[in-house]
Amino acid sequence: MPLAPLFRPIDVAPAYQKVADAIEREIVNGRIKPGDPIGTEHDLVRQFGVNRSTIREGIRVLEEGGLIRRDSSRRLHACLPRYRQLASRLSRALVLHEVTFRELYEASMTLEVASIEGAVERGTGENLAELADNLARSEAVVGDPAMLAECDAEFHVLIAKASQNRVLQLAREPAAQLFYPTTEMIVTGVAEGGPRLVAAHRHLIDAIRHRDREAGVLWTRRHLQDWRRGFEKIASLDRSVEHMYMEHAQAARRR
Amino acid sequence: MPLAPLFRPIDVAPAYQKVADAIEREIVNGRIKPGDPIGTEHDLVRQFGVNRSTIREGIRVLEEGGLIRRDSSRRLHACLPRYRQLASRLSRALVLHEVTFRELYEASMTLEVASIEGAVERGTGENLAELADNLARSEAVVGDPAMLAECDAEFHVLIAKASQNRVLQLAREPAAQLFYPTTEMIVTGVAEGGPRLVAAHRHLIDAIRHRDREAGVLWTRRHLQDWRRGFEKIASLDRSVEHMYMEHAQAARRR
DNA sequence: TTCTGTCCCTTGTCCGACAAAGTTAGAGCT
DNA sequence: AGCTCTAACTTTGTCGGACAAGGGACAGAA
Structure with missing residues (x-):
């Protein structure tokens, strides 16, 4: 007989996903407005306390989703998905x-x-x-x-x-x-x-x-x-x- | 007088984007069918001749686009976007x-x-x-x-x-x-x-x-x-x- | 047979490094 | 002073290497 379920599965999202989710939340909530700059990768490294590679993977996710872009000088800023x-x-x-x-x-x-x-x-x-x-x-x-x-x-x-x-x-x-x-x-x-x-x-x-x-x-x-x-x-x-x-x-x- | 155009602009997409595009092409062309395994990251490193970090950034792009997923054991395979x-x-x-x-x-x-x-x-x-x-x-x-x-x-x-x-x-x-x-x-x-x-x-x-x-x-x-x-x-x-x-x-x- | 321990492989993450391109600040000139 | 041009400084894209956690396979124990 299988054990009665005692625990719920824990939410273990990888760090890059959490980074992406966190930034996405700020944008959708409106705390970051379209056009606002997101910091540099180094800024994000400091804020989230994870490695730059991890940050970069999270950024790719948001970029593909159209939530952030890099302007002519490749700096990150939020944007309205086209x-x-x-x-x-x-x-x-x-x-x-x-x-x-x-x-x-x-x-x-x-x-x-x-x-x-x-x-x-x-x-x-x-x-x-x-x-x-x-x-x-x-x-x-x-x-x-x-x-x-x-x-x-x-x-x-x-x-x-x-x-x-x-x-x-x-x-x-x-x-x-x-x-x-x-x-x-x-x-x-x-x-x-x-x-x-x-x-x-x-x-x-x-x-x-x-x-x-x-x-x-x-x-x-x-x-x-x-x-x-x-x-x-x-x-x-x-x-x-x-x-x-x-x-x-x-x-x-x-x- | 401007020079006659002799060269076409070169495609200068970043490497991770090229990796993503290349894999996307194979999937859309049907050479990789939904459900087929993409190799491991190490395989892709060998095939594309770029660093694993670069491969991973490319993978994030495709993952967000719904073209590839990781199964229960986190191995990559192509899939039909939901x-x-x-x-x-x-x-x-x-x-x-x-x-x-x-x-x-x-x-x-x-x-x-x-x-x-x-x-x-x-x-x-x-x-x-x-x-x-x-x-x-x-x-x-x-x-x-x-x-x-x-x-x-x-x-x-x-x-x-x-x-x-x-x-x-x-x-x-x-x-x-x-x-x-x-x-x-x-x-x-x-x-x-x-x-x-x-x-x-x-x-x-x-x-x-x-x-x-x-x-x-x-x-x-x-x-x-x-x-x-x-x-x-x-x-x-x-x-x-x-x-x-x-x-x-x-x-x-x-x- | 079923469970468990072990080994190998893969992924997620980290560190440090460097070249290219962009940015900023300051020196030099008018 | 105002402008230009150059020299630092930043930032990104990429690289190499490293390591822990966890899955899968396989052999051995109950």
Whole structure:
């Protein structure tokens, strides 16, 4: 007969983890504000009373989590995690889980429609100006698939931003990052792709300007259906997302 | 006149970052499969030709990203990033960006409705069994707010799972993690909260069983509106999400 | 067979060291 | 005085070596 449990397991986290947790707590609690400097490694060695190697391992954890960064002079300071950086982790996870383009398409349909609804309802003049600027740049590069795909990605980020809902902004980002590389392929492969894409963007901006929700939803759906039709000329929707994402994700990390 | 560019900028990432990138590439490319052992630190020292401290810093980066784990005996192996773990990073970011409950509510309305639609359309018998099991456990703890809140969180994870859309599963998770702590408060504060919550769950399961999309959407909306009404008795929707998340997030990390 | 002691290996941590790059302070010049 | 340029000083990234704690394997004892 097994012994009755008498003791609870003790929490024995390694020291580097405790260091990371302690600093994280201070940041999330707000005692260290984004932008505030964390001391030098030597300072932290003194404060925590552990070796510099241990401190450095803890710092790596926080750095990867986006909670602290090193500025140009490599000094440490707290910072607000960037959605894009975090989303690239998620995109990577989606690739590893071998999600299909069908899942990506379906989820994006939901998320992008929600974004445009928010944008139509709450988009500001400033949002419209950014979108118009993006549109102008898109029109200028309509013949260059790579540039156009980049503009398209930015356009939808701006739509999400115009929704004024940061949760939505964050939620759509992982799927969007996986879309991005395919857009270039599609615009390259389908002759009508570029102009249709730009036209859809124009209609979306109009919808926001006139606060015309129906039009916004309609054109978002069409825009995505265009993507889908274009994609199906190249591959099956049930293929899983693959390596194509890699180059883009790693390049984005460097920035 | 400036010289014509003759050389490309050299990649001057620190060694620990290169180590992390190299291992990440192998995992994402699929040459290292989830579950495969990475060598010991000493192996990696030999392979990369750098110091063990450097290897260890690289490992911390990958560990935080969820790409590798240490098993019970602390040996390294590749693994599939868990959505929950990644989502907790995102939740933390949302807290730091001081998103409001209104944003959380609006985004969740979209995401949960999409989840139930998928679940109604594609939910399997196994999904239903898991949901039914969850419902039974919920009914048993209807008087215990903490346990009930936990069941509620799990219920909605199961709904998302039943949608068979992993992108959606992932996208809803960050917002859901921030909801969780408030559910307990609400069920505690509102007498009718517990029974109403369980009733809604029952209706949702029925909707999936009968593939009744209208009912699924209807009860999801009601369920969320209940949350909202309950929350507004406690605080304003425009308050930003705060520390309340911390205890839960850190506890989840340990698992 | 099951328990226990021992050995080897791995990890977590520490110490000390050094080159490169950035920072600061002061000397020197206008 | 104000500016520039150089020389210390700091800080980071990396290295080598070291050691204790703890898991796994294996042999021997009950």
